[in-house]
Amino acid sequence: xxxxxxxxxxxxxxxxxxxxxxxxxxxxxxxxxxxxxxxxxxxxxxxxxxxxxxxxxxxxxxxxxxxxxxxxxxxxxxxxxxxxxxxxxxxxxxxxxxxxxxxxxxxxxxxxxxxxxxxxxxxxxxxxxxxxxxxxxxxxxxxxxxxxxxxxxxxxxxxxxxxxxxxxxxxxxxxxxxxxxxxxxxx
Ligand code: AMP
Numbered sequence: 001x002x003x004x005x006x007x008x009x010x011x012x013x014x015x016x017x018x019x020x021x022x023x024x025x026x027x028x029x030x031x032x033x034x035x036x037x038x039x040x041x042x043x044x045x046x047x048x049x050x051x052x053x054x055x056x057x058x059x060x061x062x063x064x065x066x067x068x069x070x071x072x073x074x075x076x077x078x079x080x081x082x083x084x085x086x087x088x089x090x091x092x093x094x095x096x097x098x099x100x101x102x103x104x105x106x107x108x109x110x111x112x113x114x115x116x117x118x119x120x121x122x123x124x125x126x127x128x129x130x131x132x133x134x135x136x137x138x139x140x141x142x143x144x145x146x147x148x149x150x151x152x153x154x155x156x157x158x159x160x161x162x163x164x165x166x167x168x169x170x171x172x173x174x175x176x177x178x179x180x181x182x183x184x185x186x187x
Contacts, residue, residue, distance in 0.1 A: 002107050002108050009144045010124050017082045058151060111181055
């Protein structure tokens with residue numbers, strides 16, 4: 001089972017992915033988490049992406065596709081993957097299809113968490129206070145939202161066309177969102 005959790009930053013993708021990991025044993029592949037780990041480790045990659053991430057821009061397709069490839073390669077027995085924050089561009093989505101196809105599998109479901117911009121901004125202000133992420137300031141966040149609208153949202157009609165897309169109201173409580181996701185995924 002391969003699921004893409006789709007939505008703008010702070011829509012709740014990470015929270016829901018972690019619940020699915022706990023409940024179903026799937027593996028969460030968050031490119032944002034991988035890039036933050038690279039930064040904390042002080043690796044060459046981390047140094048390279050730091051400025052782009054802080055400003056709210058997108059890291060190159062090549063970098064994030066390589067990170068995903070590496071994870072698929074090192075988890076051949078996974079019960080399923082939850083893609084969180086990936087793909088974010090059309091080339092990333094095409095690359096994901098190829099990576100999965102070469103392993104005899106595919107994207108099964110795309111769940112879009114819908115949250116309005118004002119609520120996202122409120123969540124970001126709160127997360128910044130709690131976690132202090134350098135790209136959660138209002139200016140970078142605005143740029144992240146713009147990147148989502150310009151480069152990521154165009155994937156929605158593609159997945160809809162493929163019959164894989166389900167929309168869930170992400171303004172509801174964590175528990176209600178989680179139970180609606182479970183209904184989509186089935187037992
Ligand atoms: P996230 O935690 O998913 O919001 O990601 C934080 C930041 O990491 C983004 O604002 C981008 O700079 C970078 N990033 C994460 N995933 C991707 C991706 N799939 N493509 C490009 N940049 C990404």
